[in-house]
Amino acid sequence: MNRIDRLFNEKKGEILSVYITAGYPGLNDTPAIVRALQEYGADMVEIGIPFSDPLADGPVIQQSSQVALGNGMTLKLLFSQLAEIRNNIHIPLVLMGYLNPVLQMGMETFLENCSETGMDGVIIPDLPPDVYEAEYRDHFKKHGIHLSLLITPHATADRINRIARLSGGFLYMVADASTTGAKASIGLHQIEYFKRIEKMNLPVPGLIGFGISSHETFTTACKHARGAIIGSAFIKTLGEEGSLEEKIGAFIRSIRTG
């Protein structure tokens, strides 16, 4: 069974998924960060493939991507770093990246690599659902890799239903009309949107992302979805002084218990 499905079968709420940028802060830090995240209680890790032009990302993730690329990170190198990751990592792993680097590798090769390194899911924010359905869905199914699609507060019910039907593993609920790391709190109109989605009884579980940065926002998100995704706030922490282990431990504790 795909580890994402197993996670959602076994754990009903408070699922914490953490985004990291591969190759940040150091080129070879990624496997150690994933291990520390697992140890301190993250339920899932999204490993970001750095891209020169991350359209949907705010300054924090942009900057981490630039540092990672400057360090020499590439998609090929990332897969070689992930080759041994399943020796001691049992939580689900998701690769998140923009479409262009994936297309340059070739979607089929990319998915073969995902499968060989034990990835469970993929998120590609600029791959439109209709293109996924027409061109790539069969490839993903063949390799047993889930593609999690995004929904937003401005989407119609029809579109949300359609995206949820296509989405594998979980649905990525973008909390607000924004780029990543742009908002510090959750407003009333967002709560209304979360409630609207809850009532729709969609066929896949949802995780809320964008603007989740603290115990408070994490807890609020978890009231309305199975869990939440933290990106920019964690990347900011990684950029600070101190040992990776200590920073990661303290960060996860601060999210879980405030």
Place this chain on the structure above:
Amino acid sequence: MNFEVDQRGFYGDFGGAYIPEMLYPNIRELEDNYLKIIESDQFRDEFGQLLRDYAGRPTPLFRAGRLSEHYGTHIYLKREDLNHTGAHKINNTIGQILLARHLGKERIIAETGAGQHGVATATVCALSGMHCIVYMGALDVERQAPNVKKMKMLGAEVVPVHSGNKTLKDATNEAIRDWINHPVDTHYIIGSVVGPHPYPDMVTRFQSVISKEIKVQLAEKTGRHYPDYLVACVGGGSNAAGAYYHFLNDERVKLISVEAAGMGVNSGLTAATSLLGSTGIIHGSKTLLLQDGDGQIKEPYSLSAGLDYPGVGPLHAWLAQSGRATVFAVTDEEALQAALMCARKEGIIPALETAHALAVLDKLKFGQDDTVVVNLSGRGDKDMETYIDKLGF
């Protein structure tokens, strides 16, 4: 062969709308409405009137006598440089500001490289009383100080972009991010035939007035409504798309697209996208672009700020791939010499971008009865500092 955009927003293999879901409502709203609006009688009247009374159209088609003599053929210059604000850019911004008003938008954002599109956008925003925010790479803000001041005088807010390499590509990223964060009240005026569908088609339609006029003016001057050669420079490709539009299906017309070779096509410092690029996704469009083997987008180089874009509009990718257009690349030095020749032989100082189109005349063999139209896309005022520096006046 078909050169119109298809239902899915593609020209052959190129185009589409590869956008994050956060942009879907914005793009969908445009896609659902743009044709309805721009084909309405009211819009046509408003657009036609502003092009005439405000931009100064039609722009002349001028027989360049001394250049014709020099090249032993008949050369005509389509004088887009005589438009208000000094280039073809205003055709598009007038069209888009009217569209934005029809859509009920109150806030306008734009990206700019050299500042020409930023000035053209700030201009129409002032004209319509709209709030205008222009994203510009921090490096370009420094290099193009006069245009920054023009935009400010016109009431626009200029936001320097410090991400990436701090140039046009990054300014475009930042404008798109702004649009993600303001999905309801804002219209994004893209400056070229790039970006997600429907932008390439929409901007092409607004610029197509150029070829519409060329047809009529050529018939008056030569008795024939089409040229043998049609020459234009291509960065994103809006002036070329406009100059080609009504001749796309007329195979008698040879389309000559000129890209910036920078220091040379194989120098590593170049913007020759169609010649060197490969298929990928940039700013929501599948097209030819400069990228490395890992799919990271490369920073292009050209002395001309209007041509150093790492992609090309999807229509141009298709024209190049299908062979409908022939693509040349012209170096900084060749463009500078062509600008000098145009100034000395015709008394017209062209924009550095346009000088690339003029430089290709040296590379083609024309018959003495051929009719060659060069789209003189902009004037050289903004480039005087570069000309003074490089040509040593």
